[in-house]
Amino acid sequence: MLYRYLRRAIIALALLVIGCLVVSCNGAMTTAVPSEIIYGLTLPPSGIDPHINASAELGIPLRSVYDTLVYFDPQTGAYVPGLAESWQISGDGLNYTFVLRRDVKFHDGTPFNADAVKSNISRILDPANNSAKAAQLLGPVKTVQVHDVYTVSIILSEPYAPLMDGLSQPYLGMASPQALSTYDASTYQFHQVGTGPYRFVEYVVNDRLVLERNPDYLWGPQVVSNLGVPAVNRIVFRFYPDPPSRALALEGGDAQIMGEIPPADAKRLADSGAARIVPVPAPGQPLQFLINTTRKPTDSLAVRQALLLASDRQAIVQAIFQGYSPIAYGPLASTTEYFDPSVDGLYAPDPVQAVTLFNTSGLTDSNGDGWRDDQGKPVEIVLVVPPWGMAPDVAQLLKSQWENVLKVHIKIKQVASFPMLSDEAKAGEYHLIALNFFGYDPVVLNAFYQSNGVRNWSHIADSALDKLLLSGQQEMDPARRKEIYAQIQRRIMDQAVVLPIRDYVNLNGIAVGVEGLRFDAQGWFPYLTDLALGQ
Amino acid sequence: MRALRLVLRVFALVVLLLFSAIGPFIAPYSPTDAQPLKQNSPPDSEHLLGRDGLGRDTWSRLLWGAQGTLGSAALATLIATLGGVALGSVAGAFGGIVDQVVVHTLDMLLAIPGLLLALLILSLMGDGLLQVSLSIGLSLMPAASRLVRATVLDVRSRGYVESAYALGGDTWWVVRHHILRNSIAAITSYASIILAWSILNVAAFDFLGLSGDLSIPGWGRMLNDARSYIHVSPMAFLAPGFAIVISVLSITELSFEWQKHWWKLGQ
């Protein structure tokens, strides 16, 4: 009787399993809706309104839902027309006048014109909307003037060189004023209407974001190959917060494009030919540790320099990033505008010099236990890391290197989320903390290195640097701007307030048969309009 | 045959306790000494279990991790079981209002899924191995109380308990002499289940990156780190996994043997 029950149960279970296998096999053999691509992203915790929210993730799909006034062509280093046909910037850098295209329609049929530009910018700058990124990209806007149906001016209160870069980003994409007024600030994100090659269909929170091609699209910018209607019918974005699952999804056919594949998996995929890896460098700041200048012992310049000299970044890049990322030597990634190559090789590993420098700080091993101490108390250096960007692994390698070379105790504290990281920063009980920010324009340095910057977690207070950063932001002449930023980068490294590790390189995986994946100058946002499913 | 199995399990447990105690002293290498150029190397004469993704010796990390993982889970189990026994037996033995109050409080805590209750408690206490143990232990206490209470109710319904009351024994005496003694078999079996959950939770916390201090390698953390390199270095993944399995296996098997032994005594 005992065994009869069990036998029945086992048979039932077996039938269930077989049934599922059959169904799933069938499901795999028949291809999905023709001309659809599934694109894998990591999970966006924040909302997806480009004017209000700040995550990089939202830009990936929305880059193709919205057009921007201008686009940046990294090959020529110039801005090319987008929704604006032409533009004029006044000599004092305060007046930007755009002449707009006349043939553009929003996805809801309403026409794009100067009034639309004004509505969009008003929405972004409205304090009630609490724009977390778009408003900062616009900078010090005083007013927006509509001259006629297709001519509009943006007037600044002071010069702001990064404005054109901002206007080329999806956060300043132009949305339909009709849609903006129909929905309020928190619900618009589910009903987005732009002018781009893809239409926004739906966003099911934490599940998928669906785009469909815009059959009326005619006004692509010169930076893409396909100026008209895209080839791929539908693109479905799904979320893969767990890094090892991304390669699995790609291999299993659950996704045809996958972003941010871990380096070890990318190498394996590339070697086996299961998928193509498209590495895309992301300009802005590299993976880096900001060094706290107000806490012993890192308040001493010698100690900070010693830490840099004792770091073997080559080993880190090779072991953790499988050589996909170049080493970063300065506060800017090498693909950022006005990156200064003279920082290359700064603080190349020199363990002997590191020890000598550390000794000058007076912290030696006074009690003979093999570790440095400060009047008997062992010296401990604390690193705080978030879980992303492989920062914990980097920290562990640094710990090993520094303990061996410098003989100081290293403690690594990993926090689980950004509010916790921010809390640690406020508490100030760290020596190094990992945080960075992306963007093609080097103005991203300001928030980190200005004495009153919101992310000045190294607590640097250098008035000369403050002046340089401000003038860099306001200088309209490219040659002079380049020189200013060169000075800034060298000055930051002279003070050793940051330990750069590697340039971010987004490892995208593409299934066999998918062609045309191209990214914009910001590195993160793809031009989906060029995608095609080859046969 | 039975004796042999018992001896084996005791032996395994002793070995584990030994590792937890002296692991760090017998580890051939430092658990955090990374040799990245030799990452994922297979087992050889110098590195019994090979190296992990950052080039650290897996065997040494396993030894160091014993303290962190097992110690943490054991502490959590102790907290949960002692608290559970206290609350559950009081509720079951006294009945009435006391029971109702306890049950409703437990219901409140139980309604929040265990792992997440632990998370909430942890977020209050900050990071550290001790805090992780405390939060997991407290989060499992309601479940333990519920189980103990159910057993106590069951025991209470048996004839001899009623007769004990009839003979004039007061509640505390009955609790000590009859209820607890007869519940111990069930309680120890629950304790091992709670230990399993504790280890699961400790590993889960590691997995979600919540254990804070990265200097002590927990087995759960090792599991998560090794997942990315499973194709090139399966040993770095299998080793901590089997370590967890083997340790809890021997502990629970031993507790079941103990429980049966106790039952025989009770007869």
Next chain:
Amino acid sequence: MIQFVARRLAGSIIATIAALTFVFVAIHIAPGDPVEAALSQSLAPRAVIENRRRALGLDDPLWLQYVHYVVNMSQGNLGVSWANDQPVSLVVGSQLASTGILASAGALVALSIGVGLGILSCEGPLRHLAQSVATLLLTTPAIFLGTILIWVFADLLDWLPATGQQTPGHWILPVLVVGLSAGGAVAKAVETGVSEVRRQPFMRTARAKGLSRGQVTWVHGLRVGLLPAIELVMLQFGYLLGGTVITETIFARQGVGRVLVIAILSKDLPVVQAVVLLSILTYSFLNLLADVLRGWLDPRIRIEFP
């Protein structure tokens, strides 16, 4: 009967209020600013952050926030997520079906495997093997089991898909992981329950009355022996809801567990409170079910059962 249900209902409401208060206090006391959750990639000036805090009511005194909180909850207004302004009902609702099915299917698998293994562990030639298998299942963490299953079945053999949940085939591995992990505990509880019951006087009486060994074990013993198993599965269900987090993460699936962990870490109170509320409702229902079942299965308790 009605009295019983009414009492339980009252108890549930008190438990709900107590739990939600606990959650409110915990989230507010814990370190970390909820507004920062959405700002990791923003360089917004402090004015924007302050504005947002004010808009969410985080600048109000704690007692006032609590009052708003209670009033909202009683009106059934779950509010919007603090992290992303999306209505909580959407954020959580979209995940319910997935986690619900995963947990239920997992519980079923756990029950079947657990009962089967538990019974096999009591008698017969496979006793020791069954006991060992049950203990093995009990002690293997879901991460370990799940990753190995993915490695073997998806990577090496290519029989089953590893990520996503589009087809029924996608569900096999995740349900197996959840079910096997929980099944071990159930098996142990069943084994304990049944073997204890077999020693009970009333069982001997049944044997003496002439019933066969099988009938005694199955008809009488099982009913009572299942009691701890049922209690355990009910508890496990609550645990499963949270425990599915690991499975949902490894298999890249939707789920309430994942959303809840992120919400706790981001201090997204509205989402946390919604999930806790949901959890309480589920739990109360299951408790009621468990008590009814217990009464039905164990004739001895029925006397106490009003």
